[in-house]
Amino acid sequence: GAVVSQHPSWVICKSGTSVKIECRSLDFQATTMFWYRQFPKQSLMLMATSNEGSKATYEQGVEKDKFLINHASLTLSTLTVTSAHPEDSSFYICSASPNNYGYTFGSGTRLTVV
Amino acid sequence: EDQVTQSPEALRLQEGESSSLNCSYTVSGLRGLFWYRQDPGKGPEFLFTLYSAGEEKEKERLKATLTKKESFLHITAPKPEDSATYLCAVQAGGNNDMRFGAGTRLTVKP
Numbered sequence: 001g002a003v004v005s006q007h008p009s010w011v012i013c014k015s016g017t018s019v020k021i022e023c024r025s026l027d028f029q030a031t032t033m034f035w036y037r038q039f040p041k042q043s044l045m046l047m048a049t050s051n052e053g054s055k056a057t058y059e060q061g062v063e064k065d066k067f068l069i070n071h072a073s074l075t076l077s078t079l080t081v082t083s084a085h086p087e088d089s090s091f092y093i094c095s096a097s098p099n100n101y102g103y104t105f106g107s108g109t110r111l112t113v114v
Numbered sequence: 115e116d117q118v119t120q121s122p123e124a125l126r127l128q129e130g131e132s133s134s135l136n137c138s139y140t141v142s143g144l145r146g147l148f149w150y151r152q153d154p155g156k157g158p159e160f161l162f163t164l165y166s167a168g169e170e171k172e173k174e175r176l177k178a179t180l181t182k183k184e185s186f187l188h189i190t191a192p193k194p195e196d197s198a199t200y201l202c203a204v205q206a207g208g209n210n211d212m213r214f215g216a217g218t219r220l221t222v223k224p
Binding site: 042105107 | 145158203
């Protein structure tokens, strides 16, 4: 149980375009999902907390206008990287839990901006 | 501010050479300490959750322990397939999110 699916697993986009990443909880409902960013050989840094039916909560230093989060249902959260630039290239990972303990992570999305 | 520090940063072992990874934490109101394994290019895979000092959990060659200040992940007779980055994370206070340590990159040579 507690499966989180993330899509796409990798994406290449041109500078200035936007990219949407989806995170789905497959066998449970998630009122809260978390979005992390990971640079090579570094740990996961929390970007934002996605709340179903309300605005996301962003960590300090994360641009909310660049990283748009939508959590329109209890099983889906999306992260849109707007006007992407090469420095946005990274590994983005979402997580969720059916009970706010023991979080399950998606498989991650490798974003490359060229 | 909550802090999670993992050591060593990297560890190279020979197959069968047991060792331990350390996770030190400074948090207010620990709700849970988590260990994950992460393979390159993949999301973290859940290993253990520890909730209170003195608690221990085991899974195959791995054993996790917890004190009031730190957690250890003991690896007994490791195999090459145990090579991965091991991440420690804490959940504390009223927050539902997790804060991660920098991880330990484990390499087990045959």
